[in-house]
Amino acid sequence: MSRIGVFTCHCGENIGATVDCVKVAEMCKDIPGVVHSVEYKYMCSDPGQRQMQEAIKEHQLDGVVVAACSPRMHEPTFRRAAGDAGINPYMCEMANLREHCSWVHEKGDATTQKAADLIRVLVEKVKHNEPLHPIKVPVTRTAMVIGGGVGGIQVALDIANGGHKVVLVEKSPSIGGHMSQLSETFPTLDCSQCILTPRMVEAAQHPNITLMTYSEVEKVDGFIGNFKVTVRKKARKLDEKLCTGCGLCIQKCPNKKISDEFNEGLGTRTAIYVPFPQAVPNKPVIDLQNCTYYKTGKCKVCEKMCPTNAIRFDQEDELVTLDIGAIVLATGFKLMKTDAFPEYGYGKHKDIIDGMQFERLASASGPTSGVMKRPSDGKEPETVVFIACSGSRDRAKGVPYCSKICCMYTAKHAMLYKHKVHSGKAYVFYMDIRAAGKDYDEFVRRAIEEDEVKYIRGRVSKIYEEDGKLIVMGADTLMGGEPVVIKADMVVLATAVQSNDRSEELAQTLHVSYDSYGFFAEAHPKLRPVETNTAGIFLAGACQAPRDIPETVAQASGAAAKVVGLFSNDELTREPIVAVVNRQAAPVYSTCVGCFLCQGACPYQAIEQEEIKARSGEVIMTLARINPGLCQGCGTCVATCRTKAIDLQGFSNEQIYAELMTL
Amino acid sequence: MDEKFEPKITAFVCNWCTYAGADLTGTSRIKYQSNVRVLRVPCTGRIDYMMVLKALHKGADGVIVSGCHPNDCHYTSGNYHARRRWMVFKKMMEVMGVDMRRITFSWVSAAEGARWAQLVNEVTDQVRALGPYAEFRQIIGAGIE
Numbered sequence: 001m002s003r004i005g006v007f008t009c010h011c012g013e014n015i016g017a018t019v020d021c022v023k024v025a026e027m028c029k030d031i032p033g034v035v036h037s038v039e040y041k042y043m044c045s046d047p048g049q050r051q052m053q054e055a056i057k058e059h060q061l062d063g064v065v066v067a068a069c070s071p072r073m074h075e076p077t078f079r080r081a082a083g084d085a086g087i088n089p090y091m092c093e094m095a096n097l098r099e100h101c102s103w104v105h106e107k108g109d110a111t112t113q114k115a116a117d118l119i120r121v122l123v124e125k126v127k128h129n130e131p132l133h134p135i136k137v138p139v140t141r142t143a144m145v146i147g148g149g150v151g152g153i154q155v156a157l158d159i160a161n162g163g164h165k166v167v168l169v170e171k172s173p174s175i176g177g178h179m180s181q182l183s184e185t186f187p188t189l190d191c192s193q194c195i196l197t198p199r200m201v202e203a204a205q206h207p208n209i210t211l212m213t214y215s216e217v218e219k220v221d222g223f224i225g226n227f228k229v230t231v232r233k234k235a236r237k238l239d240e241k242l243c244t245g246c247g248l249c250i251q252k253c254p255n256k257k258i259s260d261e262f263n264e265g266l267g268t269r270t271a272i273y274v275p276f277p278q279a280v281p282n283k284p285v286i287d288l289q290n291c292t293y294y295k296t297g298k299c300k301v302c303e304k305m306c307p308t309n310a311i312r313f314d315q316e317d318e319l320v321t322l323d324i325g326a327i328v329l330a331t332g333f334k335l336m337k338t339d340a341f342p343e344y345g346y347g348k349h350k351d352i353i354d355g356m357q358f359e360r361l362a363s364a365s366g367p368t369s370g371v372m373k374r375p376s377d378g379k380e381p382e383t384v385v386f387i388a389c390s391g392s393r394d395r396a397k398g399v400p401y402c403s404k405i406c407c408m409y410t411a412k413h414a415m416l417y418k419h420k421v422h423s424g425k426a427y428v429f430y431m432d433i434r435a436a437g438k439d440y441d442e443f444v445r446r447a448i449e450e451d452e453v454k455y456i457r458g459r460v461s462k463i464y465e466e467d468g469k470l471i472v473m474g475a476d477t478l479m480g481g482e483p484v485v486i487k488a489d490m491v492v493l494a495t496a497v498q499s500n501d502r503s504e505e506l507a508q509t510l511h512v513s514y515d516s517y518g519f520f521a522e523a524h525p526k527l528r529p530v531e532t533n534t535a536g537i538f539l540a541g542a543c544q545a546p547r548d549i550p551e552t553v554a555q556a557s558g559a560a561a562k563v564v565g566l567f568s569n570d571e572l573t574r575e576p577i578v579a580v581v582n583r584q585a586a587p588v589y590s591t592c593v594g595c596f597l598c599q600g601a602c603p604y605q606a607i608e609q610e611e612i613k614a615r616s617g618e619v620i621m622t623l624a625r626i627n628p629g630l631c632q633g634c635g636t637c638v639a640t641c642r643t644k645a646i647d648l649q650g651f652s653n654e655q656i657y658a659e660l661m662t663l
Numbered sequence: 664m665d666e667k668f669e670p671k672i673t674a675f676v677c678n679w680c681t682y683a684g685a686d687l688t689g690t691s692r693i694k695y696q697s698n699v700r701v702l703r704v705p706c707t708g709r710i711d712y713m714m715v716l717k718a719l720h721k722g723a724d725g726v727i728v729s730g731c732h733p734n735d736c737h738y739t740s741g742n743y744h745a746r747r748r749w750m751v752f753k754k755m756m757e758v759m760g761v762d763m764r765r766i767t768f769s770w771v772s773a774a775e776g777a778r779w780a781q782l783v784n785e786v787t788d789q790v791r792a793l794g795p796y797a798e799f800r801q802i803i804g805a806g807i808e
Binding site: 070071072073096100101103104105106110111114117121507508511513514515516521533577601603604632633634638639640648651656657660661 | 669671673678679680682683685686688689690692693694695696697700701702703704705706708709710711714717718721722723734735736737738739740741744745748772773774775780
């Protein structure tokens with residue numbers, strides 16, 4: 001007969017307010033097998049855990065059910081506590097009274113009854129639990145960082161400085177990300193490239209960092225400490241070892257009128273190009289869509305001009321498979337385009353631009369060398385309107401969340417404009433000013449007070465063109481909603497921050513969760529913000545949610561610390577939630593009949609064929625065997641098995657049916 | 664029929680998507696009806712549909728099976744196996760005369776807290792309207808016991 005203890009937690013008011021915990025604890029005493037049932041204000045606290053440990057010893061419990069929050073939250077905590085008290089940690093289960101009961105139902109008998117039911121089910125499960133032992137696996141001490149923006153660079157440098165190898169994968173031809181496009185950064189107004197490019201060079205020259213630019217992650221297999229990552233190295237059409245980065249090919253390329261992505265379409269580039277002069281690595285790529293040779297079969301000027309004969313028109317994409325111990329995602333964000341706004345002219349007006357385009361206009365390395373010129377006719381704009389929350393906090397047409405960085409960069413843009421055009425007028429339409437951060441509000445106040453930027457609280461309903469001017473029709477809600485009409489020369493939309501293109505696809509490749517906007521999901525919003533729910537995969541920066549540079553860098557260092565911590569172990573312990581094929585004494589050997597349907601069902605190729613041989617060496621039968629190092633414990637093979645020869649430890653047939661029988 | 668019939672609903676959910684989604688429902692404090700009892704499995708691929716029948720046999724009036732959306736499976740393809748089995752199971756149950764309004768197959772991701780509440784409410788209302796599933800227990804019970 002089992003000796004099971006039930007520990008019901010009030011979680012302060014979180015459970016106690018809707019579930020009658022005292023009554024639940026009383027009800028649980030009547031469940032067969034339960035010898036001890038108590039409730040406590042905070043089970044997870046030190047006295048709470050100690051109470052449980054003492055009860056385990058005093059009542060010689062052989063199984064424990066903790067009725068508290070989600071097992072996804074505190075299962076490791078209570079299993080560790082149970083283990084310390086001398087029972088097998090896997091004899092501890094959690095009933096989810098908080099997320100699945102008290103928080104989602106009204107106070108009443110039905111809710112209390114449900115709480116007791118949830119516990120009863122888990123008590124039945126624990127009765128059928130088997131002591132399990134964690135599986136030890138080796139660690140490959142090489143990290144992969146996906147995304148070479150400021151976040152990815154920081155992660156790579158921190159891990160590399162910790163003494164471990166890092167592979168930094170970037171999809172575009174150069175590392176640097178969005179930060180390399182910025183002119184100056186808030187709240188200090190220091191030049192973005194001046195602080196970033198040394199970091200880029202440091203990453204490229206670090207002996208522990210391998211850069212893989214113009215590369216994308218194609219496939220990820222394996223698990224924490226032992227990932228196998230396949231990376232597609234896109235063909236640059238160039239031998240990187242021979243190329244010296246002299247730039248002669250770029251000068252001579254006849255195709256010069258291609259819209260430049262780095263300058264957000266405000267400038268032009270050639271078909272063989274380096275995204276920007278400070279690119280790392282400073283090696284060109286050939287843009288296959290626009291290269292004359294790939295379009296017409298004739299040209300090859302770059303090949304003829306190259307002094308080191310580095311051009312390779314026959315180069316193909318290359319697939320490289322790497323052994324990786326931990327992965328950090330730092331894939332960043334994208335900005336909503338101006339064509340998403342019908343009321344602002346669907347992006348048809350050249351002088352209605354987004355924030356990143358303004359950055360390029362203001363940047364000394366930009367298409368205008370930092371001189372304020374509007375895109376349509378190159379004239380200096382005398383009046384500029386900035387519209388914050390373009391698409392953000394807009395449930396109807398945009399995204400419901402706050403993009404977080406726009407208030408600050410809009411203040412910065414208005415300031416930069418006023419610094420460049422002293423006589424100019426800058427207006428900002430805003431909903432609220434959200435300037436939480438060190439020196440942030442002071443910065444916005446400076447824009448308003450010292451640089452005389454006019455802040456108007458209200459939305460803009462329409463912009464149209466008339467006599468070479470953009471007529472901005474808005475309202476001032478602090479003046480009782482009075483209409484405001486401004487004749488502007490240029491309009492800058494602070495468009496919403498969105499998850500990057502194909503981030504959902506990447507999440508699916510890596511098996512990490514993502515939210516409905518395509519941002520990657522953290523394991524816990526407060527306590528595990530840099531981890532994903534997939535062990536060994538971490539997050540940094542705006543791929544998780546809109547973030548500014550200081551936050552991205554801080555999170556990047558956090559993720560790096562997690563990786564270095566992981567790599568400080570000689571071997572990792574894994575949950576023993578794996579499938580097992582039963583074995584019995586001769587002459588039965590197993591109920592497995594060797595149909596190997598399970599092999600086809602297994603997503604991890606964890607099922608092997610094992611030959612049972614007689615002493616003569618003759619093969620008696622071939623049975624399935626599961627490699628516990630590869631098995632991830634999904635249990636698909638268990639449901640596939642026709643003879644029920646496979647069972648999943650921790651979620652065995654016996655356990656699940658025991659749960660069902662008590663419902 | 665009992666005047667105030669409250670159905671018993673059993674939900675088989677995967678650990679990574681729907682269980683996490685139901686956790687999010689809680690974190691978001693979205694209220695739903697308390698008839699559902701959740702059984703956590705690692706993956707919908709783990710679900711042997713005999714379990715669904717067992718649940719109905721042991722007193723459930725309705726069953727929910729829910730996991731990750733196609734492509735989102737934590738284990739790459741477990742949900743596809745679940746879906747394939749579901750197609751066969753559903754056909755077979757229809758032939759056998761089991762009322763398929765009792766069994767709901769759905770996808771709820773870890774981000775869809777509101778969707779979980781909606782699903783539970785829909786299923787609970789539907790099963791409440793259908794009444795207790797005594798019929799199933801009579802047939803099965805006659806065979807087994």
